[in-house]
Structure formats: structure tokens, C-alpha cells
Amino acid sequence: MSKLDSKIPEGPLDKKWEKYKSSVPLVNPANKRSLEIIIVGSGLAGASAAASLAEMGYKVKVFCFQDSPRRAHSIAAQGGVNAAKNYQNDGDSVYRLFYDTIKGGDYRAREANVHRLAEVSGNIIDQCVAQGVPLAREYGGMLSNRSFGGTQVQRTFYAAGQTGQQLLLGAYSALQRQVGLGNVELFARHEMLEVVTIEGKARGIIARNLITGKLERHFGHAVLLGTGGYGNVFFLSTNAMGSNVTAAWKAHKKGAFFGNPCYTQIHPTCIPVSGDHQSKLTLMSESLRNDGRIWVPKKIEDSVAIREGRKKAIDIAEDDRDYYLERRYPAFGNLVPRDVASRAAKERCDAGFGVNKTGEAVYLDFASNMKYKYGKQVAIVKGIHNPTEEQLHAFGKEVVKEKYGNLFDMYKQITGEDPYEMPMMIYPAVHYTMGGIWVDYNLMTTVPGLYALGEANFSDHGANRLGASALMQGLADGYFVIPYTIGAYLSGDIRTKAIPTTHEAFEAAEKEVQARIDKFFAIKGSKPVDYFHKKLGKIMWDKCGMARNEAGLKQAIVEIQQLQKDFWADVRVSGEANELNPELEKAGRVADFLELGELMCVDALHRVESCGGHFREESAETSGEQEGEAKRDDANFMYVGAWEYKGPNTFELHKEELKYEVIKVSQRSYK
Amino acid sequence: MSGNMNLTLKVWRQKNGGSKGELVTYPVSDISPDMSFLEMFDVLNDQLVTEGKEPIAFDHDCREGICGMCSMHINGHAHGPKDQVTTCQLHMRSFKDGDTIVVEPWRAAAFPVVKDLVVDRSSFDRIIAKGGFISVNTGNAKDANNLPIPKVDADKAFEAAACIGCGACVATCKNSSAMLFVSAKVAQLSLLPQGKAEASQRVLNMVAQMDEEGFGSCTNTGACEVECPKGISIQNIAIMNKEYLKASVVSEQEAQ
Ligand SMILES: Cc1cc2nc3c(=O)[nH]c(=O)nc-3n(C[C@H](O)[C@H](O)[C@H](O)COP(=O)(O)OP(=O)(O)OC[C@H]3O[C@@H](n4cnc5c(N)ncnc54)[C@H](O)[C@@H]3O)c2cc1C
Ligand code: SF4
Ligand code: FES
Numbered sequence: 001m002s003k004l005d006s007k008i009p010e011g012p013l014d015k016k017w018e019k020y021k022s023s024v025p026l027v028n029p030a031n032k033r034s035l036e037i038i039i040v041g042s043g044l045a046g047a048s049a050a051a052s053l054a055e056m057g058y059k060v061k062v063f064c065f066q067d068s069p070r071r072a073h074s075i076a077a078q079g080g081v082n083a084a085k086n087y088q089n090d091g092d093s094v095y096r097l098f099y100d101t102i103k104g105g106d107y108r109a110r111e112a113n114v115h116r117l118a119e120v121s122g123n124i125i126d127q128c129v130a131q132g133v134p135l136a137r138e139y140g141g142m143l144s145n146r147s148f149g150g151t152q153v154q155r156t157f158y159a160a161g162q163t164g165q166q167l168l169l170g171a172y173s174a175l176q177r178q179v180g181l182g183n184v185e186l187f188a189r190h191e192m193l194e195v196v197t198i199e200g201k202a203r204g205i206i207a208r209n210l211i212t213g214k215l216e217r218h219f220g221h222a223v224l225l226g227t228g229g230y231g232n233v234f235f236l237s238t239n240a241m242g243s244n245v246t247a248a249w250k251a252h253k254k255g256a257f258f259g260n261p262c263y264t265q266i267h268p269t270c271i272p273v274s275g276d277h278q279s280k281l282t283l284m285s286e287s288l289r290n291d292g293r294i295w296v297p298k299k300i301e302d303s304v305a306i307r308e309g310r311k312k313a314i315d316i317a318e319d320d321r322d323y324y325l326e327r328r329y330p331a332f333g334n335l336v337p338r339d340v341a342s343r344a345a346k347e348r349c350d351a352g353f354g355v356n357k358t359g360e361a362v363y364l365d366f367a368s369n370m371k372y373k374y375g376k377q378v379a380i381v382k383g384i385h386n387p388t389e390e391q392l393h394a395f396g397k398e399v400v401k402e403k404y405g406n407l408f409d410m411y412k413q414i415t416g417e418d419p420y421e422m423p424m425m426i427y428p429a430v431h432y433t434m435g436g437i438w439v440d441y442n443l444m445t446t447v448p449g450l451y452a453l454g455e456a457n458f459s460d461h462g463a464n465r466l467g468a469s470a471l472m473q474g475l476a477d478g479y480f481v482i483p484y485t486i487g488a489y490l491s492g493d494i495r496t497k498a499i500p501t502t503h504e505a506f507e508a509a510e511k512e513v514q515a516r517i518d519k520f521f522a523i524k525g526s527k528p529v530d531y532f533h534k535k536l537g538k539i540m541w542d543k544c545g546m547a548r549n550e551a552g553l554k555q556a557i558v559e560i561q562q563l564q565k566d567f568w569a570d571v572r573v574s575g576e577a578n579e580l581n582p583e584l585e586k587a588g589r590v591a592d593f594l595e596l597g598e599l600m601c602v603d604a605l606h607r608v609e610s611c612g613g614h615f616r617e618e619s620a621e622t623s624g625e626q627e628g629e630a631k632r633d634d635a636n637f638m639y640v641g642a643w644e645y646k647g648p649n650t651f652e653l654h655k656e657e658l659k660y661e662v663i664k665v666s667q668r669s670y671k
Numbered sequence: 672m673s674g675n676m677n678l679t680l681k682v683w684r685q686k687n688g689g690s691k692g693e694l695v696t697y698p699v700s701d702i703s704p705d706m707s708f709l710e711m712f713d714v715l716n717d718q719l720v721t722e723g724k725e726p727i728a729f730d731h732d733c734r735e736g737i738c739g740m741c742s743m744h745i746n747g748h749a750h751g752p753k754d755q756v757t758t759c760q761l762h763m764r765s766f767k768d769g770d771t772i773v774v775e776p777w778r779a780a781a782f783p784v785v786k787d788l789v790v791d792r793s794s795f796d797r798i799i800a801k802g803g804f805i806s807v808n809t810g811n812a813k814d815a816n817n818l819p820i821p822k823v824d825a826d827k828a829f830e831a832a833a834c835i836g837c838g839a840c841v842a843t844c845k846n847s848s849a850m851l852f853v854s855a856k857v858a859q860l861s862l863l864p865q866g867k868a869e870a871s872q873r874v875l876n877m878v879a880q881m882d883e884e885g886f887g888s889c890t891n892t893g894a895c896e897v898e899c900p901k902g903i904s905i906q907n908i909a910i911m912n913k914e915y916l917k918a919s920v921v922s923e924q925e926a927q
Contacts, residue, residue, distance in 0.1 A: 052809040067730060068796050070836055071738040087816060123812070130812035132805045132865050134829035141819030159829060165737055166832060173804035180800035188793065211785055240732040274705045277674075279713055280734050410736065413760050416705075479809050528720040530713070575725050579687060580786045582728055583720065 004642055004656045007440040008112040013662045017116040021484050025491035032057035035490055038205055038220030040192045040247050042069030044168055044471060045454025046226030048478025051174035054183035056483060061218060063187045063207055065242055070172045073228050073240040077164025078285035080156035081471040083121040088145050092153040094118045104150040104337050105462020106612035107665045112441060113459050120480040121472055125157055127479055133170040135159050147290055148467035150337035156468045161285055161406045167471055192247050194509045195254045202450035203499055206509050213578040215510050217501035221493050222449045225251060229433040229455035233593045235537025237430035238270060238283040244589040245596050248437050248456050256445035257642040259438035259458030262604035265465055265613050266546050267431035268341035271414055272361040281429040282414055285407055286467040289334045292364040296353040298322040303353045313363055313423045324348055332670040339464045339613045342428035346546050356425050365423035370396035434461045438642040442485035453477040463612025517577050520587050525570035529586045532567045536597055544601050549617040553605040560598045567594055599651055603641055609633035674703025679771040682727055687786055704764035711763060729788040736760040739835030743788055744775040749839035749898045757900045777842035781885045792838050794884040801880040802873035803856040805865050824862050831859040833901045840895035846887030851895040853881050854911035855903045861914050871918035878915060
């Protein structure tokens with residue numbers, strides 16, 4: 001039944017990439033100059049690919065919807081980027097990074113891809129440092145590391161709480177260098193609205209100039225999508241406001257299969273919702289779990305008192321605190337993977353132990369490490385033998401400030417509370433989408449010549465992504481994978497002349513886009529776009545969020561289909577088409593989210609097992625040490641679910657079986 | 672809605688780059704002090720759409736103070752009244768019930784208005800394209816720890832690299848100078864050993880492009896530093912001036 005060929009090279013796992021790299025067909029320099037590549041997206045994936053491919057001699061065009069490529073959502077990543085450098089001499093290796101990633105992904109990722117990722121991870125750090133990315137250093141001048149969830153080594157490189165910013169600015173500067181040299185043509189404030197295919201191959205895009213509203217046709221021998229994730233289908237998420245699925249969805253409707261759409265990552269440490277005006281949620285980096293301990297009161301009456309404002313966190317005695325992650329998972333404690341930490345927070349709050357007004361928050365507390373870990377260290381260095389509690393607090397505060405200062409400031413700015421003095425309040429929020437466009441080992445989708453990189457593809461994180469691995473993957477795809485793998489396709493395309501954009505396929509695609517824009521304006525309904533987006537978000541969060549079940553998902557599909565009808569009957573898009581029009585942009589994106597949301601529920605419904613971020617209430621351990629934990633069903637679901645678009649509200653499932661040749665599949669235990 | 676603040680907004684409306692703009696008054700009510708400034712604009716815009724009017728265009732994306740896209744001039748201050756805070760991180764608790772708030776776009780010849788509160792900052796990208804990089808192709812790097820960098824230098828470079836490219840410095844400067852932005856990049860790269868090789872070329876080319884874009888000259892008023900949401904220090908301007916002088920001397924000698 002499957003049309004899926006993952007094109008994984010032959011040979012032993014740890015030799016595949018090396019061997020493939022040296023045998024993949026090359027394109028000679030003269031031919032490269034006549035080959036044009038379109039890259040949609042200027043995040044870590046898009047920018048690194050664009051810079052690298054342009055350096056190699058290809059003619060590159062880059063598109064992004066922000067006013068500058070430097071503003072892609074990657075800029076907001078906080079905590080860090082993984083690499084198997086073993087600089088800390090703590091037993092890290094390529095194999096261990098590979099193993100942690102596969103296990104963290106709950107045995108739902110492809111071995112060959114993940115191993116390649118681990119292999120090139122070290123090169124990323126080298127490349128970034130060479131570009132002048134100021135990663136954190138020790139006093140001796142060497143690079144510094146910290147830990148992230150789901151691992152027992154320190155392999156995360158960082159730049160305070162602004163790692164994404166610094167990595168992206170590195171890739172952006174490499175990109176701008178190529179722009180300056182005339183090798184890349186930049187199209188900022190342009191939104192791709194359609195893929196153009198000719199004889200089954202991707203040959204270009206239709207993009208809307210967001211300032212003039214004009215539709216433009218662009219030809220490319222290949223089209224690369226580095227367009228990011230689709231977490232904003234939930235309306236509230238940690239993603240930037242503009243993050244959307246449109247590019248990926250257009251590709252899907254043109255034949256690209258969508259892999260594992262239901263795999264969503266709910267991040268455990270985000271600032272809780274404060275009211276119904278909320279437009280987005282803010283992440284407090286996972287790196288905080290290095291030093292913050294998560295707890296709720298042991299006694300429900302204490303939680304009630306806190307919710308009613310009669311007690312504060314500091315009023316709860318040490319013995320009356322339930323450090324539930326340390327209790328349930330002694331081996332990993334506060335550093336269990338995200339899906340596990342999120343569900344545990346939900347479990348405590350559902351049981352009535354939540355600590356803010358809405359009952360949906362737990363504490364992330366730095367007091368003890370601030371004082372007794374860092375404060376003491378500083379006191380020793382300063383030669384103070386009997387430091388007072390105040391001194392310990394003051395010393396420790398300085399250390400914490402250096403490590404997480406910008407995050408603490410951000411928390412204070414948003415909540416009005418000072419986290420140096422009282423514990424943070426946090427709750428899980430939608431953060432990342434492991435699902436995405438299905439790609440083979442070359443990162444090519446099921447449409448020849450159409451590629452997907454970074455968060456936009458489904459490939460490396462299985463059913464749950466480990467912290468600091470998205471930055472790694474985006475840069476691996478762009479700097480170190482696609483420059484090689486694209487040769488496999490383009491070497492066969494050197495005789496194809498640039499196709500004039502007067503070709504009927506361009507004509508037809510542009511007409512389609514125009515018709516849709518006209519349709520938005522013609523509705524003249526009564527409700528703003530956000531009204532529908534919020535409704536969709538609520539359905540998704542309630543029924544396709546942290547816990548899912550059959551009845552809920554079936555209901556969600558019915559509700560979403562109704563919402564689609566309401567949207568197309570009653571949305572109001574103001575303004576005009578031939579000008580800057582943010583409402584029109586939002587309308588297009590929400591229309592696509594409405595279709596994607598349905599597919600996510602369809603996928604979640606079909607996968608009658610719990611794995612990673614996908615927790616089906618019907619599939620949990622009912623007894624023993626693992627009681628209540630997610631229960632996978634390897635016999636029936638050890639595959640990638642890749643969906644083919646078959647017309648409105650119709651999707652056909654294809655399966656890519658996952659074979660584990662090196663790793664022994666077992667239940668994920670962090671106990 | 673959830674709050675109880677009532678405010679009067681005076682917002683710059685301008686159809687496009689070619690047309691004249693004006694301040695238009697909008698009352699907003701039931702605003703919660705926990706809302707961000709941009710969430711208040713969301714509320715206003717939804718209201719405008721429902722009334723069949725055109726919503727106000729403004730730039731924003733991350734809403735976390737890091738992408739540098741938001742850009743409102745609020746009551747005479749770039750990014751509003753609070754220090755080291757971007758527009759998107761400004762919360763309504765910084766205002767009082769009954770306040771009148773005037774909101775305008777960045778004003779600078781090199782940042783032409785596109786529509787309402789949206790301006791064109793692509794001049795910044797063009798300056799970076801002239802030299803805001805280290806010329807190293809992918810795959811040429813040696814092991815990262817082969818190049819130890821003293822922590823003080825790394826930290827200083829990092830502080831300069833924290834610039835988000837928002838343009839508040841330009842919007843604040845009475846000469847519309849881009850010195851703080853440009854110097855932050857020049858300083859970051861010249862503080863690091865990797866960046867030394869092309870230091871001269873970099874500063875000369877970036878400054879030349881800055882002038883070509885129509886940014887004004889720096890008269891050391893220091894206003895930029897005060898309004899910069901990321902605390903970029905004007906010490907970077909001093910570093911850049913030194914680099915520029917060095918580079919000019921070198922290039923003169925070469926010319927002789
Ligand atoms: C708050 C936050 C913190 C994070 N912290 C970490 C971390 O510490 N470590 C880690 O590893 N990961 C982290 N992540 C995840 C990581 O940042 C992202 O997964 C990653 O940056 C995605 O990069 P990307 O290049 O795939 O896409 P993005 O950076 O999202 O870029 C998408 C690009 O596509 C463009 N685009 C999209 N659609 C269109 C269209 N239709 N037309 C034209 N252009 C389009 C956009 O303009 C943009 O340039 C974090 C994520 C969030 C939300
Ligand atoms: S220097 Fe400061 S104000 Fe100027 S662009 Fe950078 S962050 Fe913005
Ligand atoms: S919206 Fe990104 S900095 Fe304000």
C-alpha cells in the first residue's frame with residue numbers, strides 16, 4: 001500500500017552518511033550557476049541552507065514574511081543547542097546523542113536520520129563559533145555547557161537565554177554576505193501562497209508581496225521549505241504570532257504527504273494564561289529546570305489557601321511540599337523529558353493542587369539552589385565561612401542572574417512578580433510540532449524537487465523532541481545535509497532550462513491564489529478572523545491537547561468541520577487586496593489551520609496508542625511501577641503515519657514502517 | 672473583557688508611503704492591566720473590524736522582546752515609557768486609567784512609513800550585507816575549542832550581539848543616526864579573534880552603506896543608549912570610531 005521510499009542508504013548505521021556523502025552525485029560549478037533554488041523561510045533551517053547553497057554556487061532566492069530574515073521565529077529560542085562534543089568528558093558520544101534522541105522520541109523516529117544528526121552536531125558548533133557566534137564560555141576561555149531534559153550528560157551549548165537569537169544572527173550574517181555578493185536574492189515581506197508543479201515536479205512558487213499585495217511568480221529548479229512549525233493551530237502557543245502552516249499545507253495539497261500531524265509538544269514550563277485577552281504564551285526555558293525545582297503543596301488545603309490568596313509559597317514548610325517529579329522519577333528528577341513533565345503537572349492540577357487563581361499552575365522554585373548551591377560556592381570562594389541567609393541569597397542571586405537573567409526579567413515584565421524573591425508559576429503550553437511534511441533521507445518530500453527542512457519536516461524527533469534539539473536539527477539540515485543531498489536530484493536536472501513563468505502552470509496557480517483572495521473579501525461576514533482562530537484553538541487544546549480520547553477526537557472533527565463552514569460563511573476581512581493587509585494574511589493562515597486541525601484529529605484518532613507527546617487516555621499502564629505512564633503499542637503502531645490529501649476533508653494513510661536495527665526498543669523509563 | 676481601564680488612544684493613520692497621515696482618536700475601554708500593549712491593539716483592531724472599519728497596521732511577531740519587529744513610538748518614546756522594554760513587552764499596568772496615549776511610527780528618512788505604524792527598515796539588512804559577518808564558508812571551521820576566547824571578551828561581544836535590530840536608536844536620535852546599531856555589530860566582531868582579519872574592510876564598508884542609506888551623523892547625544900531596549904552601550908560607538916580611524920589610516924597608507 002505504501003508509496004513511501006525513505007531512501008535510506010545501505011550499510012552499517014554509523015557508516016551510512018559518510019559513505020553516502022562521498023557517493024552522492026555532484027553538480028559541477030558551471031552547472032550550479034544555471035540552477036536556481038527557491039528557499040521559503042529564513043529561520044535556522046532556511047538561512048543556513050541559503051547561505052551554504054549560495055556559497056556552493058547555486059542561484060538562490062530567499063523568501064520570508066517578516067520585514068527582515070533576521071526576525072524568523074528561530075530568533076526566540078532560548079535555552080541552547082545540543083552537540084556531541086564531549087567537552088565535559090562526561091561520557092558523551094555520537095552514539096549517546098543518537099540513543100537519547102531516539103529514546104526521547106519514544107521510538108518513533110528513523111534511526112538513519114537521527115544518527116546522521118548526531119554525527120554532524122559537532123560541526124554545527126564549530127561553524128557557529130567560526131562565524132563569531134558568542135556562545136557562553138568558562139573563565140579558561142573554553143565553551144560552557146549545561147544539561148537539558150531527557151539526558152544525563154552536559155551537551156547543551158548556549159548564549160545566556162538567547163541561544164536562538166545568536167545562532168540565527170550567525171546564519172543571517174552568512175546569508176547577508178551572500179546577498180551582498182549577489183548570490184542570493186532576498187524577498188522579505190513576501191508570503192508564499194502556492195507551490196507550482198510541472199509534470200509532477202516542483203518548479204516554483206506564487207508569492208504575495210505583502211506591501212503592494214501583488215502576486216508574483218518565481219521559478220526554481222527546486223523548492224525548499226524551511227517554514228517552521230504549526231503550533232499556532234492551537235491559537236495560544238509559545239510560537240511567534242506569524243508562525244503558520246500555510247506553506248506546508250499548500251505543499252500538502254499539491255501532493256506532499258504530511259507525517260505524524262498529531263505529534264505536538266506541550267512544553268512544561270511556560271507562563272500560565274492570565275486572561276481571555278491573551279494573544280500568546282511565553283516560554284520559560286527548560287534550562288531553568290537545571291536549577292529550579294518543581295513542586296505543589298502536599299496538602300490540598302494549602303493549595304486552596306494559596307489560590308484564595310490566604311497563603312504564599314514561602315508559607316508552605318519544606319515537609320509540606322510535594323516535589324512530584326523528584327518523587328515519581330528519582331533517576332531524572334526535574335529533568336525528565338517534556339511530555340512526561342507536562343503530563344505530571346496536568347495530573348497534579350487536575351487533582352486540585354494547582355497554585356494560581358485558575359488552578360492551572362505549579363511552582364518552579366530557585367530558592368534552595370540559589371542559596372545552598374550557588375550562594376555557598378561563592379561564599380567559599382570569597383572565604384566567608386559562616387555566611388548569613390541574606391548573604392547566601394545575595395551571592396546566589398548574582399550567579400542565577402548571569403545564567404538566566406533575561407528570562408527572570410521577562411518573567412517579571414509579564415507577570416509583575418519578582419522571581420528572585422518568590423518561585424515562578426508555570427504551566428504547560430503548546431510549543432513545538434514534531435509532525436510535519438514527510439521527507440526521505442534526502443529531505444525530499446513526496447513531490448520531486450520539493451524539500452522540507454527544520455521544524456517544517458517530520459523527520460528527527462519521533463513523537464517527542466528533546467530540548468535543544470530543534471536548533472541542532474534546523475542547522476544540521478541547512479548547513480550539512482541539504483548541500484549534499486540536493487545533488488542527488490539536481491545532478492539529473494542540469495539540462496532543464498529555467499522555465500518561463502508565463503507557463504500555464506504558473507498562470508493556473510496564480511489564478512487559484514487570486515480566486516481565494518477574492519473569496520475572502522466577498523464573504524463580508526460579521527466576525528474577525530481571530531474569532532475563528534480562538535474557537536479552533538480551544539477545540540484543539542481541549543480535545544487534541546495533552547490528553548486525547550476517542551470520543552473527544554470524534555467530537556472535535558465534527559466541531560472543526562462546522563467551524564470551517566462558519567468561517568467561509570461569516571468571516572470579515574477588511575481593507576483591500578492591493579495593499580499591506582494583516583487581516584487578509586491572517587485569514588489565509590487560519591483557513592489553512594482549520595483544515596490542518598482536522599487532519600491532526602484524524603491522525604490522533606487513528607493512533608490508538610500513547611507515544612511521546614501523543615497521550616491516548618485509553619492507552620496507559622494500569623499496574624506496576626509504571627502505572628499511569630503512557631503505553632506504546634509497538635506491534636501495531638511502530639510506523640510513521642503519512643497522510644495524502646485526497647480532496648476536502650479526505651485524507652489517505654500511508655505507513656512507513658520503522659525498523660530498529662541498532663537500538664533495542666524498550667519502554668521509556670525515567671524512574 | 673477582563674479589565675477596567677479606560678483610555679484614549681491617538682494613533683497615526685497613513686494609508687501608504689505616498690499619502691499623508693494624521694493622528695486619529697480612538698477610545699478603548701475595559702482594558703486589563705495584565706494585557707500587553709499590543710494585546711490592547713488586538714482588542715481595538717477586532718473592534719474596528721466588527722464596526723466595518725479598517726484595523727491599524729503595526730509590526731510585531733515574537734511578542735517576547737527578541738525579534739525586534741515591534742516598533743511603536745509611544746508618548747514620545749521609542750517602545751514607550753519603560754527602560755529596556757520593547758513595545759510587545761510593555762504592559763498596561765505601566766499606564767493609568769484615563770490616560771491619553773499617542774502612538775506614532777518610527778520617524779527617520781531611512782525608515783519610510785509603509786502604512787500606519789509600519790516602517791521599512793530594510794536599510795539595516797543592506798548595511799549588514801556590506802560587512803556584518805565573518806567570511807567563513809560552511810564546512811571550513813576547525814574544532815570550536817581550538818580557539819579559546821577569554822570570557823571577558825566573549826561576554827562583551829555577546830552584550831553587543833544582543834542588539835535586536837529594532838531601530839529604536841534611530842527613531843530616538845534627533846539626527847536619525849544608526850551609529851548604535853552599526854557599532855554593535857562592528858564591536859561584536861572586532862572583539863573576537865575570528866573577526867579581526869576583515870576588521871578594517873568591515874567597518875569602512877558598513878559605515879559607507881550607512882551614509883548611503885541616508886542615516887544622519889552622530890553628535891554624541893547618547894539618547895540612543897537610553898531608549899535601546901537591549902541596553903546596547905554607547906561604548907560600542909567608541910570602539911567603532913577607533914576601528915574606523917585605524918582602518919582609515921591603513922587604507923590611506925595603502926592608497927599612497
Ligand atoms: C519560545 C521558543 C523557544 C525555543 N527554544 C529552543 C531551544 O532552546 N532549543 C532548541 O533546540 N529549540 C528551541 N525551540 C524550537 C526552535 O526554535 C524551532 O523549532 C526552530 O527555530 C525552527 O526553525 P525553522 O528554521 O525550522 O523555522 P522558523 O525559525 O520558524 O522560520 C520559519 C521561516 O519561514 C518563513 N515562512 C513561513 N511561512 C512562510 C510563507 N508562507 N511564505 C514565506 N515565508 C514563510 C518565516 O518568515 C520564517 O523566516 C524554541 C521554540 C520556541 C517557540
Ligand atoms: S542598538 Fe538597541 S535600539 Fe538600536 S537596533 Fe539594536 S536593539 Fe534596537
Ligand atoms: S514583537 Fe518581537 S520584539 Fe516585539
